[in-house]
Amino acid sequence: MLNVEALEAAYGESRILFGVDLSVADGEVVTLLGRNGMGKTTTIKSIFGMLKPRAGRVTVDGEDLTGAEPHRVALAGLGLVPEGRQIFPTLSVEENLRATARPGKWDLPRIYELFPRLEERRRNMGTQLSGGEQQMLAIGRALMTNPRLIVLDEATEGLAPLIRADIWACLEALKAEGEAILVIDKNVDALTRLADRHVVIEKGRVVWTGTTAEILATPDVKDRFLHV
Numbered sequence: 001m002l003n004v005e006a007l008e009a010a011y012g013e014s015r016i017l018f019g020v021d022l023s024v025a026d027g028e029v030v031t032l033l034g035r036n037g038m039g040k041t042t043t044i045k046s047i048f049g050m051l052k053p054r055a056g057r058v059t060v061d062g063e064d065l066t067g068a069e070p071h072r073v074a075l076a077g078l079g080l081v082p083e084g085r086q087i088f089p090t091l092s093v094e095e096n097l098r099a100t101a102r103p104g105k106w107d108l109p110r111i112y113e114l115f116p117r118l119e120e121r122r123r124n125m126g127t128q129l130s131g132g133e134q135q136m137l138a139i140g141r142a143l144m145t146n147p148r149l150i151v152l153d154e155a156t157e158g159l160a161p162l163i164r165a166d167i168w169a170c171l172e173a174l175k176a177e178g179e180a181i182l183v184i185d186k187n188v189d190a191l192t193r194l195a196d197r198h199v200v201i202e203k204g205r206v207v208w209t210g211t212t213a214e215i216l217a218t219p220d221v222k223d224r225f226l227h228v
Contacts, residue, residue, distance in 0.1 A: 001026050001060060001061055001149060002023060002024040002047070002058075002059075002078070003023045004021060004043075004058050005021055005057045005059075006019045006020075006055065007021070007046055007053055007055070008055040008056050009045075009051055009053050010054055011042075015054075016042045016204050017039050017042055017204045018203075018205045019056070020039070020043055020206055021206055022199045022209075024149055024182050026178075027179070028180055028181075028196050029175050029181045029197075030181070030195060030196065030197045030198070030199065031184070031185070031191045031194075031195045031197075031198045031199065032044075032184045032201060033188065033198055033226060034225065035202075038202055039201050039203070040153070041083055042204075044080070044153050046058070049065070049067060049068045049069050049070045052067045053066055060077060061076075061077075074100075074145060077147050077148035078149050079142035079143065079146075079147030079149070079150045080150075080151050081135075081141075081142045081153065081155070082153055083153040083184075085131075085135055085137070086138070087129075087134050087138055091125065092123050092124060092125055092126075093126070096126060096140075096141050097111060097118075097137070097144050098144070099141070100141065101145065102145050102146050103146065104146025105146065106143040110143075111140040111143060114140070114170060114173065115139075115140055115170070118133070118136055118137060130163075131163075132166070135155075135156075135159060135163070135167060136166075136167075139170065149181070150180070150182075151181075151182045152184065152185075154186075155171070155183050155184065155185045156168070156185055156190075164187070168187075168190050168194065175194065181195075183195070188222060195212060197210065198212065200225050200226070208225065
């Protein structure tokens with residue numbers, strides 16, 4: 001469904017990505033792993049048109065979306081849970097969920113079933129939510145676009161352990177429903193329980209890719225590319 005080929009990107013004269021390749025099929029869960037500053041978020045920004053690639057291709061179902069405006073990428077079926085959550089602070093929970101909603105299986109009742117806490121807080125403004133509640137809202141907002149692929153940049157960063165557990169349980173439920181997911185996070189143990197495949201990036205280059213069974217059988221991958 002999503003195919004990224006030889007992607008290159010830069011901020012001004014500073015090159016960040018050097019030929020990144022990755023793909024996500026329907027119903028597949030894929031991780032993008034790497035230490036801080038290795039190019040993971042830049043890859044996501046380049047996929048979603050927030051940063052125009054210098055070279056390479058981004059396609060969804062064969063449609064070339066390289067450098068397309070973000071709304072075109074969203075209309076093609078990609079939903080983003082951005083780093084830092086970036087909910088609308090002056091809208092209520094329910095207004096956040098409705099703001100970019102499109103018809104489909106994900107509607108308000110289903111979001112509230114997935115995150116009962118959001119229903120309890122549905123009239124609260126974004127600024128009145130905890131970090132964990134904001135992350136739930138960001139995931140719910142992305143799902144309300146009824147995407148074919150949901151992309152999470154730093155899925156559990158900065159969250160308390162109990163809230164992190166809730167987010168992982170949510171992602172497991174989405175996987176069980178057949179949702180395609182591309183996820184960035186630092187919790188490798190949780191990711192290996194969740195994902196089908198893993199792509200490891202180092203200094204803007206893909207240095208390893210493989211299945212969960214393969215990464216578990218190759219401990220030096222974590223030692224060389226993921227440990228600080």
